[in-house]
Amino acid sequence: MAEPDTTLPRDTTAVPVQLELVVEGIDSAQAIAQIEQALAGIPDLVYARLNMTTRRLSTQWAHAGYNAAPLFAVLDRFGYRAVPFTTNQAEQEESARTKWLLRCLAVAGFATMNVMLLSVSVWSGNVTEISTETRDLFHWLSALIALPAAGFAGQPFFFNAIRAIRSGEMVMDVPISLGILLALGMSVYETAHHAEHAYFDSALMLLFFLLSGRVLDHVMRLKTRATAANLAALRAPLASRLGPDGSLSEVPADALATGDVIVVAAGQRIAADGLVVQGQSAVDESFLTGETDRRVVLIGDRVYAGMLNGDGQLQVQVDAVGRQTLLSEIETLIDNAVTSKSRYVQVADRVARVYAPVVHVTAALTAIGWLMAGASLHDAVIIAIAVLIITCPCALALAAPTVQVVVAGALFRKGVLMRSGDVIERMADVDVIVFDKTGTLTLPDTSQPDFARLSDGDLRLAGRLAQSSHHPLARALRDYARARCGPLAALDDVRELSGQGVCTTYQGMDLRLGSPAFCGLDTETPTGGQSLIAFARDGAVTLLPVGQVLRRDAVETIKALQTASYRVLILSGDRAEAVEPVARALGISEWQAGIKPADKLDALNRMKAEGLTVLMIGDGVNDAPALAGAAVSMSPTSGADVTQAAADALFMGEGLGVVAQTLALCHKGRAVMRENFLMALVYNLVAVPLAMAGMVTPLIAAAAMSGSSVLVAVNALRAKSGRLARSRTRRAE
C-alpha cells in the first residue's frame, strides 16, 4: 500500500480503527475513482482503498467512535452493496503461505539463472578448451549459489517430506526431496573429484518448476477462499431491525447489538443468535447438525445466526452478535468451497499416492539393474537420479488445478462465482437448460408500477406485508409503498407459502398478498404479458398487474443456447397468459406455466431419468428444491437467500449472457483438462523408459520434466476463452 487515495487533514491522535468491507457490483475501472473520491468527504475516515482483485474496500477510521452509516449511504447511492467483513484465520494463513512460496520461487529463480550462466560457460568450455582449474572454479561457484538457495527454496518440499516420513505416509514430496538432495550431493562429490559434469542446474531447475506449480495452486485456492468468504459475508444478510416506534430499518448484521429485535422474513438467513419473541416457523439448521429436516421453532426457542428461516416470519431478540456466531457458518462455507475437490483433482491425488512408491522402486531397481549389468556405482547413481527427477508427476499434478485457476478467474471477471471446482465438469455435461421466468428471464418493470389501484390505507398494509417477502414483485410493491408512504412498520406472524404468497392476521383483518388464487380469486382476467399479484383485505381483492421486462440480453442468449443445440425450457409458477408471450418473444417452444415447486422437481427428475443432465436457473424461494435437485444450478445474486444457498454458481448483474459464457468456458475448461492429462501421461510413457535405459542425463531429465509442466500450464491458459457453438458441436458428434 504505497499511497493512500483518500486522506483527510484530521487529527489522528486517537487509535485508528480498521474496517474491511466486501463490495458487490464493481465491474469497471471507474468504480475505483468513483468510490474512493465519493468517500473523501466522510467524517473520521482517514483512508479508503479498493482492491479490485478481492473486491474489498479497506478503510481506516480516526477513532473507534466513528459512524460508518454515511459510507454505506455513499456506496448505496452508486448502486454498490457493501457488507462488513473480517478476514478469517484460514485465509490469512493461506495468504502467508502463498507469499512464502513466492519468496522460495524468487530465490530458486535467481539461483537457477546464475547457475545456468556458469553451466553454459562450462558446457561450451568442455567442447573447446577450458582448463580444469576454471571448470572447478565455476563448479564451486555454482555450489556456493546452489546449496544455500536449494536449502531455502526447498523448504516446502523438505518439511512435507519429513512430516510424511514421520507419520509413515507416502507423498510425492519424498521422492522430490530425495532427487534434489541426491543430485546436489552427487554434484559436490563430482566437483571435488574435478569431474566434467555437475548437476546443480538440474536440481535448481526442478525446484523452480515444482515451486511454480505450487504457487499457481495456492493462488487459485486463495482466490476461491477469498471469493467464498466474500460470498459468505454477502450472504450474511442485512438484518431488519425493529425500531422502538415499530418501524423497520435495514442494518448490516454486524451493526446489531444485544437486545435488538430483528424481523426475519421467510427464506432469509437469521443474522444473529437469539430467542424467538414473536411468530413461528420451521428453520433449516443443516449447517449446524447436518439434519436436512427443518426444526419447528416457537416463541421462546433459540435460533442461531446462519440458520435459514422457513415459511413463517420471526421476530428474534438478539443475544449474541458478530463474529463468534457467524464465524462457524462462514468457516463451513469456505472449507466446503476449498476442500470439495473436483473429480480430476481427486484422480490426480490418488494417482500420486500410488505413484510415489512406484517412483522409488523404479529408481532403486534401475540402479540395481545397472550395477548388475556391470556399470560403475557412479553411473548407476546418476541414472537413478535421472529416473527420480523425470518421474516426478508435476505435469499430472498441474493438469487440473491450472485449468481451474484459469476458468474460475475468467468467470470471476464476468461476475460468476462458482461454489466449487467440480462445477466446471458438471456444467460441461449439460444437455437441458431449465429457466424460471419471473426474476430470471424477466425483471419486474418497476419503472411504471400500476399500484395506484390501491387506496392509500391498503397500499400501506400491502407494503408492510410485502416487506416480509423476497419475491421480486413483492419487492417492487414494497419499494413503491415506501416511496409513497414513507417507512413502514413490520407486521407480525407473517407466513410465506412457497410459490403462493404471504399472509397474516392484523387487527382482526385477514391480509393476503400473492397469486390471485391464493387471495381467493378464481377467475383471472387476462391482461396480456403482465404478471398478476393480488392483495386481499378480509376477502376484498384488488388485482395488481405488474409489467415484466425481459432481461436485456435474454433474446440473444436464448438464441445462442438453442443454436448450440441445448434444449431450453421454461418452467414457471406464473399464469400461462404471462408465460406465453415471454416464451414466444424468446422463441422457446417448450414451456409450462402454473407449476408448483414440487412439480418442478418432478419435471427435473423425469428428465434425469431420461439420462439428461439439467442446468436449472432460477431465483425464487419456489425454485430452491429444483435448484438443489438439478445436476447443476445457477442463480442470480438478486435471488432469495434460500435460492443462493442451493445454487452451484451465482451470477451478478442484469444480463443473462453470462449463462452462455459460463457454459462455453466450462466446456473449454474440461476439454483442456483432458488434453493436459493426456499430455502428462504421454510424457511419462515416453520419458521413463528412456531414463531407465540410461539415455537421459539428470540435466535433460530436469529440462524434460520442466518442459512438460510448462506445456501443461501454458495449455491451461487456452481455457480462458471458449466459444459456445463450437464446443457444443464437437459434443454433439
Add this chain to the structure above:
Amino acid sequence: MSVLLYLVPTALGLGLVGLFGFMWSMRSGQYDDMEGAANRILNDDDLPDQTIRPAANDLKGP
C-alpha cells in the same frame, strides 16, 4: 581469464539486486491487487484535487 574476477561478481550482484527488488515489492503489497493497479493507472484523479490532500498523509498507509 582475470576478466572473470569482476564479471562473475557483477553478474551475481545484478541478480541479487533483482531478487531484493522483488522481495521488497512483494513485502510492500504491490502484488496484492494486480487488477486494480492495471485500472488505476487510467485514472487521472491526481490532477485536480491535489490541494485537499496533505503531502504528509500521502506517505503513510494503514
